[in-house]
Amino acid sequence: MLSTASGTMSNNGSYKNDWTPGGMEPDYSIDPASGGFFHSDYKKHDDLKEMLDSNKDSLKLEAMKRIIGMVAKGRDASDLFPAVVKNVVSKNIEVKKLVYVYLVRYAEEQQDLALLSISTFQRALKEPNQLIRAGALRVLSSIRVSMIVPIVMLAIRDAAADMSPYVRKTAAHAIPKLYSLDQEQKPELITVIQKLLADRTVLVVGSAVMAFTEVCPERVDLIHQVFRKLCTLLVDVDEWGQVVIVNMLTRYARTQFADPNLHDKDGDSERPFYDSGSDVSEKASPPALDPDHRLLLRSARPLLQSRNAAVVMAVAQLYHHCAPKSEGPISARALVRLLRSHTEVQSVVLDSIASISCQNKGTFEPYLKSFFIRTSDPTRIKLLKLDILTNLATESNVSVILRELQTYISSSDKQFVAATIQAIGRCACSISEITDSCLNGLVILLSNKDEAVVAESVVVIKRLLQTQAADPKEIIMHMTRLLDSITVAQARAAILWLLGEHSAGVPRIAPDVLRKLAKTFSDEHDIVKLQVLNLAVKLYITNPEETKLLCQYVFNLARYDQNYDIRDRARLLKQFTQNQSGKIASQATRIFLATKPAPLLQSQFTGRERLQLGSLSHYINTRAAGYEPLPSFPEHPPPSEVRDVEPIAVMQEAKSTKSDKSQSKKKLFLWESEVSSAPSSSSGSSSSSSGSESSDEEATTESDDQSSEPGTNKQKEETESSSEESESSSSESEEESSGEQSDQEKDNVKKPVPETKLNDNKPKSNLDLLLDLDDIPITPIMTPSLGGFLTPLNNPTPNLASPIQVVPPSFIPTKGIELLDRINGQGLSITYRFTRNPHLFSSSMVNISLTFTNTSHDDITDIQLGKKNLAAGTSIHEFMSITLLSPNCSLAGTLGIDFNDSTNPANLEILSSKGSSNVHIKPNIGELMRPVTMSEEIFVTEQSRLKGMNEHTANISLASTNDLSEKVFRAANVAVCPSTKQNTLRFAGQSLTSSSLILITTVIKEEQVAITVNCEKMIIGSMLLNELKLVFK
C-alpha cells in the first residue's frame, strides 16, 4: 500500500510540469452551465493556437498535450484543426504522434483541411525508418476521407511488399479500414490479402487473416493454399492472431471436411443393440479424419495451455464444432481453469459450458465440484453455475448435487434461492429415482417463512405434479394439511389450484377444504379468492350433490366482494353452476377439467447450439450484427488436393534457406523445432496423423531437390502463373552452378524494384522470396537505399517501364525569353529558351539554351555564373564560362536546372567584366516534363488509378478546335497517345524529377472542350490545367 502511494506521488511529481495552471485542470472540472464557459473556452483555444504556431517544440508539445486532453475528455477541439494540422511535419516525434492522434479523430469532420497533411504522409511512407513508415500508413489509412482512397490503395499495395514485416502487418490492418471506406476496392484488396496470407512471418499472418475475415470471408479458395502453413505457424502467432485464425479455420473446417461424428450418430442410435464387446471394437476403429482436419486439431491443441482466455475459448469451440465427439473432453479441463479468472471471463466461459453441458453431460461431469457456488460469487455467476449443476445431474451424482442445492436454499440472495428451487425441480424431473424425495423436500419448503421460497416451491411442485404420471394423492393431502399453517397467498392459491385439478383423486378432502375456506373467504387474499371460486366450480362439476349449496354460498359471498375482479369472475363462473341445461354448462367439463400441458422444465441454454460457441451472439442468445451462422458439414467434402501447396512456394523457401547457410539454420530451428515438431512430439501418432506428416516431409524433400533459384528465370516466371510451368522452368535451371546463384542472390537484393512492381498484379511471384529475407537483421541497413525505390509516388513508372516510352518532343518553342536586358546588363543581354530536349548531365534537368549578345562597344570577358540562390531540392549544371564576347557578337550556352518539379524560380547571378547582375529563370510547368507515349489501354488503366484528388478537370469554350493539339504542345512538353474514341485526344508526359505520370485528356463537345489532367502530384496537375486554360483562351 505504502509503495503504491509513493508511486503515485512520484508520478504526480513527474507530470506536474505537463499541467500548466489553467491547462488541464479546468478541463476536468469545467462546469458547462457557468456563463463564462464559452468565452474562456474561446480564449484558451487562442492561446493554444499561439503555442502551436511557435517555433519551440516544447511549447508545441505542451499545446498538443492539452489538446489531447480535450479529445480524451470528449470535448470538441475541432476548431483547432488548421493550427494542429500544420504541425504534422514536426520533427519532434512526440508532437508528431499526438498530431496523428488528433488527425485521426477529426479528419472526417474537416476533410478539406485534412488533405493538406496527405503529402506529409506520402513522404513519410518512403522514410528509411520502418516505424515511421508504418505509422504514416496507419494514420493515412485511418483518415476517413473518401477522396484519398486511391492514395491509400497505392500505399497499401506498396506496404504489402515492404521489406519490414511490421510495415506489412500495418498494411494488413489498413485493408479493413479502406474496405469500410470504399467497398468498391474489394477486388484489388483481395489480391493484397492473398499476398499477405502467403507471408511467412508470424507477425503478419494473424493480421492478414483478420483482414481476410473482415473483407472476404466467403473466399474460401484463398485459404486452401495457406491452410497447412497456417496450421503449422499457429503456435508462434501472437495471441490475438491465434484467436482470429482458429475462428476462421473453424469455419473453413466446416465447409471443407466431412462431419467427424457422422458415424457416431449412427452408432448412438444403434448402441442399445450392441453389447459392450462390440462397442469396444467400434471405438477401436474410428472413422479416419482427413489428414488436414487432423492437422488442424493437433496444431490447435497446445493453445489450450495459453494464458489468454480468448485463445482457450477459440480452441474449445473448434473442438466443440469440428472434432469427433470423443475428443470433446480435451478442452473441458482448460475451460474449467478459466473459472479462476476475472468475473467477466467466468461469466462468458460458464455461459459456454452451460451450452455444452446441455448437449453433452459427460464432458464436464468430472469437474462437477468446480461449479459449486460460493456466497461471494455475483448473482449472475451463481445462476449460471446452478444451471450447469442441474445439467450435469445424473443418477450417480444427483445426491451430491442435491445436498449442495439444499445449502443454497438458505442463502440471502432471493433470486438465487428461487433459481435453486427450480433447479431442484428440474433434477427431480430428469431423474425419476429422486423425484419422490425431491417432492418431499419441496413440500417441507412450503412451510418456509420466506414468501419467495414458498411461492417458488409451490410452483415447482405444481409443475412436477403435472409432469408426473404417478398418483399425487399423498402430496396433495400433505399440502392440504399445510393449508392451515401457510399464510403466503401465492402458495395457498397454488394448493387450491392443485386440489381443483386433482379433486377426483381426493373426493373426501376437497369439499372439506372448500367448506373451511368458505368460512374464511372474506379474509383471504384476492388471488386466493379467485382460486376458491375455481375450486368451487370444479367441485360442482365433479361432485354436485355434496357441494352445490357450498358453491352457491361462495358465489354469493363473491358477488358482494369489494374487488371487482372477483365480482366479475363470480358472475362469469356462476353460469356454469346454475343453468345446467345451457350450452355453456354442457361444455363445462371440457372447459375446466381439460388435461393441461405440462410446463417444460429445461435449461435456458437448450437451443443455443445453433449459435457458434463463444461468440457474441451465443452470449446474448440472438444473432448479433454481422454474425454468420456456422455452415454444417458438407455431405461430400471437396477434394483435399486443393490444399496441396504449389511447388513454387516450396522452391522459394528452399532457395532462401540455401542462400545463407547460417540463416537457414536459424530458420530451420525456429520453425521446424518450434512449430512443426509440435505435432510430431505431441505423440498422438495415430495412424491417421502420420499420413499428413509424411506428406509434409515429402514437400520438404521436394524443395531440397529443386534447390535451383528462380532468379535467372525472373522474366519467365513473371509471365508464368501456373505452377507446373514454373516447376519445369526451375528444373531446367537446376544445372546452374551454385556460385552463380549467390551472385544472383545479390542482384535480387539490390534491385528488387522492377520485380516488386511487376509482381503487384500477380499474387504468386518471387517477391515472396524477398520477403523471406527480412528476418535477417541487416534489413535496416538495406532499407535506406531501397526505401526510395519501394515507395509509390517516387516512381510509379518503372512498373510500366516497357509499355511507356519516352519520345522526342512534338513541339519546340523557338522564341526566346529575355533574361537580362542590355541596360541592366550594361551592354550584355541574355535570352533563354527551353529546348525540350533531355539535358546531357541528368535526365531530371531542364535543358535551357542561353544566348549571350554583346550590344556594347567593348569586349566583354569572363561571363560566368556567380552566386546561385536555389530553392531546396533544386540543382544546377552551369554553362561553360565565356572568356571573350566581342561587340555585336552572340554566343550560345546551355544551362541545366533540376527544378525538382516545382515552378520556383532559380535566382542566379551572372558575373562578367561589366559587373554582376541578378537574374531569375522561372519555368512554366509545362516545361518540367518529358513527353512519353503508351498504348491506350495502359493510358486508361493509369488514368483510372489517378482519380480523386489526382484528377483536375475544366470545361472551356473554344472558337475553333483545329489546332487543339498544337496548343497543348505549346503549353506542355507532352506527346500524343493513341485514342480510338472520336473527339478525344490523349497526351502523356512525365515529370522530370519524380517521373510522375501526367495524363491529359481533351474531349471536344460542340464548342466546348473538357480537359482532364491526371497527375500523382496534385500541384503539377492543377498548375498544368491552369496553364492549358490560359493557352486555350
Next chain:
Amino acid sequence: MIHSLFIINSSGDVFLEKHWRSVVSRSVCDYYLEAQRANPNDVPPVIATPHHYLISIQRGGVSLVAVCMQEVPPLFVIEFLHRVVDTFQDYFSDCTESVIKENYVVVYELLDEMLDNGFPLATESNILKELIKPPNILRTIANTVTGKSNVSDSLPTGQLSNIPWRRTGVKYTNNEAYFDVVEEVDAIIDKAGVTVFAEIQGYIDCCIKLSGMPDLTLSFMNPRLFDDVSFHPCVRFRRWEAERVLSFIPPDGNFRLMSYHISSQSVVAIPIYVRHNLSIKTGEQGRLDVTVGPKQTLGRAVEGVKIEILMPKCILNCCLTSNQGKYNYDPVSKILHWDIGRIDVTKLPNIRGSVSIATGANTSEINPSINVHFTINQLAISSLKVNRLDMYGEKYKPFKGVKYITKAGRFQIRM
C-alpha cells in the same frame, strides 16, 4: 472489433474516451450506467443495445467499456481490456481514475499503440515500454534538459523477433533469477467441517534479471502433480509435453511463467480449521464463538490469518472479546472482520461474545459464511518442489533462488 473505448469512474462519469473505427457518441454509455445502477456489483459483461454491443470490465474502481458494432468473440475483448488495465498498472503501478487522469497523454499514446483499427497491435509490455517509456521523475527531468521525449522513434527490436517478449541488449551487473512458487488453496468447507471441495491453484512468478539471451530450463521433482497448466508464451510446449521440464528464454523483469491446477488426483491438505458456533433466537441476544487452529501445516507457522464473517441481515451489532488480534463489525455491509495474524499453537485464537438481533427478524434461516485468509511461508501445500534450474547460452553464473508460499485463495466455510 473494438470501435471505441470509454473509461468510467465509480460515480458514473465518462472521463476518458478514445475512438478507433468511428466516433461513437458517449451517450451509448447510458445503457451501461443503467445496468450499473440496477446492480452495481453484477453488471453483465456484454450489453446489447439497439446499434452497439457494450463489452465491459470493472477493475480498481474504474470501468472500461468497449463499444463493438459487430460480432466479435466477447472473451477477445474482455481479455484485451484486462490487458489494458494490466499495462496501466505496469506503467503507473496502479490503475485508478486519478492515475489515469494524471497520465492521460501516456495513456492515450499507449492505447494508440495497443489497438489499431480496433485490432490489438502491440500488447506485450516489453515492447510497449520500449516504444513509450514509463514516466518517472528522473526521465522527465532529463527530457526537459535534453529535449528528448518519452516516445521512441525506432521500432522495438522485440517486435520483429521470434521472441517478442524479450528485448535485446539487456545488461545487469548482478545476474539474478528468482522464482516464487505461490499456491492458493480454494476450498469450500461445510457446516460440519467436511471439505466439500478443495483444489490448489498455483503460480510460478519470476523476477529474472539476466544479461544477454539466457535460455533457462526449470525442472520439478514431482511434475506429475499438475492436473492442468497454462504457460507464458515463452515456454516451449513440446519440451513440456515430452520431458515435463520448462524450457524458455525469459522476458526481462517480472512475469508469470506458468499457472497450474491441482485438484482431482491428490487429496488437498487443508492447513487451517475454524470451529464456530452462532446461536440466535428471535427476540434474544445471540452468542458467537469462533476458534481458529492449524491443521496439516507440516510444522510451518500459519501467518497473516484474517477472518471475514458475512453475518445475516438481522444482526445489528456485535460485542465480542478476542484473545488475539483486533476485530470490527461493519453494520452496513454486515461483515465482521477479525485480523488475527500469526496463530500461536499453544493458545489458539478465539473470539466470543454476544450479538444483538433486530426484533421481529426471521432467524430460522440464516447461513453466514466465513472467508478465511492466511499465508504459510516456506511451504508448497501440494509438496511441489523445484528440482533444478539450468542456464544455457550465456557464460556467467547467475544467482538463483526459489521461494514457496501457500495462501488461501477462495477459502470459504459455511456456517
